[in-house]
Amino acid sequence: MTTTVSHSDGGLSRGLLLLMSVATGLAVAGNYFAQPLLDLIGREMGIGPSSAALLVTAAQAGYALGLILLVPLGDLLERRRLAVSLYAVTAVFLLVSATASNGTVLLVSTALTALTSVGAQVVVPFAATLAAPAERGRVVGTVMTGLMLGLLLARTASGALSELGGWRTVYWVAAVLMALMAVLLRIFLPRLGGDGGGRSYLGLLRSTVAMFRYEPLLRWRAGIAALSLASFSVLWTALTLLLAGSPYGWSESAIGLFGLVGAVGALTATVAGRLADRGYVQAVTGAGTVLLVASWTAITAGASTLVWLLVGVIVLDLAHQAVLNSSQNVLYALRPEARNRINSAFMTCLFVGGAVGSALAAVVWVHSGWTGVCVLGATFSAGTVVLWVLERVTVGRTAGKPAKTSVQQGHDATPATSAN
Template sequence: MTAMRPHTDGGLSRGLLLLMSAATGLAVAGNYFAQPLLDLIGRELGIGPSRAALLVTAAQAGYALGLILLVPLGDLVERRRLAVSLYAATAVFLLVSATATNGTVLLASTALTALTSVGAQVVVPFAATLAAPAERGRVVGTVMTGLMLGLLLARTASGALSGLGGWRTVYWVGAVLMALMAVLLRTFLPRLGGDGGRRSYLGLLRSTVAMFRYEPLLRWRAGICALSLASFSVLWTALTFLLVRPPYGWSESAIGLFGLVGAVGALTATVAGRLADRGWVQIVTGAGTVLLVASWAEIAAGERSPVWLLVGVIVLDLAHQAVLNSSQNVLYALRPEARNRINSAFMTSLFVGGAVGSALASVVWVHGGWTGVCVLGATLSAGTVVLWVLERITVKRAAPGIVRDLVRIPATTEGE
C-alpha cells in the first residue's frame, strides 16, 4: 500500500501516478461510449438517427459546462473530496444510462455523465501539485497519456463490449469501474487545498475568466493548443469519410480499430514531459508546431496510400501531444494556488478549438474533399507556429526552463 502513497520527501510514487493516470482515462472514456453504438441504441429505444446523434452533442455540452462550472472548484474546496465526489457522481449517471428505458433519460444521463467526468481535469492539476518541480513535466505527461488513451480507446472498448452483451454492457462496466476508482482515489489521494479564503463561488468564476486578462502566457498557450486540437479534430472527424470510400472501403469495425494508431502518439506525452523537465519546454513546443504542419503532407498523400496515412496520423498525434504537454508544463508553473482555474480556462479554450475543428472538417469535406480537409488542417497547424513565434517575441522573462510572465491578478479580484 505504501507504493500508492505520495513520497514523504515530495513527489509522486509510481503507484499513485499510475492510479491517477488510469483515473483520468476512465473518466473521459464515458463520454465516447455512445459514438459507435448510435445505431444499436436508436433501434432498441425507438429513436431516429438524428435524435440518437444528439447523444454526442449532449456529451460535448455537458463536458463544456463542467470545465467552466466545476473544475475551478479545485481552488476553493478540498481537492480529494471534489475529485472523489465527481467520480462517484459519474458512476451513478453511467448506471442511469445502463438502465435507461427511453431516449430522453439516456440523453439526460449522458449530459450529466459528461458534466461530472471533468473530475479528470481536477486530477491533472492535482498530480502537478503533488509532483516535485523537477519531475512535473514527466508527471503531467504520464497523466495526460492516461487521459488520451481513455479518449482514443473508448470507442474500441465500447464496440467490443456491445458485441458481448449489448450496448448497455459498456455502461454497466463503466459504472462499476468509476465507483471502484472513486474508492481508490478516496483511499490513496492525500488531502489537498480547501482553505478557499473569503472567495465566493461567483468570485471564483470571475477570477477564472480574469486569468485570460492577467496571464499573457495563458492567452498564448490557449490559442496555440486550441489550434492544435482543431487540427487534430479535423483529421479524426474527416478520417471516417475517407476510409469508407474507395480505395479503402473499410468496415466500421476496421475504422474503429484504426483509432488504436492514435495510442502511439499518446504514449509519447511522457517523452515530451521529460524533455520539458530538462529545460527544453520551448523547443518541445516549437518542434511540435512544426511537426503538426509537416504531418499534413503525409496525411494528404494518404488519400490513396495507407502507409503514408499511417505515418501522417502518428506524426500528427505525436506533435499534438508535444504541444499540449509542454504548454501544460508552462501553465502549471505560473500560479500553484490557481492551477484549477488556469486549467479550467485552458481546457475550455481547447474544447472550443476541437469543436470548431470538427465542424469545419464536415463542411470542408463536402465542398473540397480530402484535399480541402488537408489544406484546412495544415492552415490551422501553421497558425500554431505563428502564435508560438509571437509568444517567443513578446514574452521575455524566463525561469529554470519555463517562460514566465510576472503579471498577477490583483488581490481585489482574487478575493471576490
C-alpha cells in the same frame, strides 16, 4: 481542518501516478462511448439518426459546462473529496444511461455524465501539485497520456463490448469501473486543501475569467492548444469517412481499431514532459507546432496510401501531445495556488478548439472531400506556429523558465510579470 500536502521533497510515487493516469483516461472515455453505437441505440430506442447524434452534442455541451463550472472548485474545496465525489456521481449517471428506458433519459444522463466527468481535469493539476518540481513535466505527461489513451481507445472498447452484450453493456462496465476508481482515489489520494483566497463560488468563477487578463502566457498557450486540438479533431472526425469509402472500404470494427495507431503518438507524451523538465519546454512547443504542419503532408498522401496515412496520424498525435504537454508545463508553473482555475480556462479554450475543428471538418468533407479536410487541418496547424512565434516575440524568451527557476525554488506563486 484539511491538511495541504507538501510535495517539495518526496514527489509522486509510481503507483499513485499510474492510478491517476488510469483515472483520467477512464473518465474521459465515457464521453466517447456512444459515438460508434449511435446506430444501435437509435434502433433500440426507436429514434432517428439525427436524434441519436444529439448524444454527441449533449456530451460536448455537458463537458464544456463542467470545465467552466466545476473544475475551478479545486482551488476552493479539499481536492481529494472533490475528485472522489465527481467520480462517484459520474458512476451513478452511467448507471442511469445503462438502464435508460427512452431517448430523453439517455440524452439527459449523457449530458450529466459529461458534466461530472471533468473530475479528470481536477486530477491533472492535482498530480502537478503532488509532483516534485523537477519531475512535473514527466508527471503531467504521464497523466495526459492516460487521458489521451482514454479518448482514443474509447471507441474501440465500446465497439468490442457492444458486440459481446449490446450497447448497454458498455455503460454497465463503465459505471462499475468509475465506482471502483472513486473508491481507489478515496483510499490512495492524499488530502489536499484548496485555497480560494476567501472567495465565494461566484468570485472564483470571476477569478477564472480574470486569468486571461492577467496572464498573457495563458492567452497565448490557450490559443495554441485550441488550434492544435482543432487540427487533431479535423483528422479524427474525417478519418472514419475516409476509411469507410473508396479506396479503403474498411468495416466499422476495423476503423475502430485504427484508434490504436493514435495511441502510439499519445504514448510519447512522457518524452515531451521529460524534455520540459530539462529546460527545453519552448523547443518542445516549437518542434510540436512544426511537426503538426508537416504531418498533413503525409496525411494528404494517405488518401490512397495506407503507409502515408499511418505515418501522418502518428506524427500528428505525437506533435499534438508535445504542444499540449509543454503548454501545461508552462501554465502550471505560473500560479500553483490557482492551478485549477488556470486549468479550467485553458481546457475550456482547448475544448472549444476541438469542437470547432470537428464541426468544420464535417462541413468541409461534404463540399471538398479529403483534400479540403487536409487544407483545413494544415491551416489550423500553421496557426499554432504563428501564435508560438508571436508569443516568443511579445512575451519573451524566458516564458518557459518558471518550471525550472521560481517554482523549483519552492515559491508558492509566480507573479505574471516574472512568468514573462
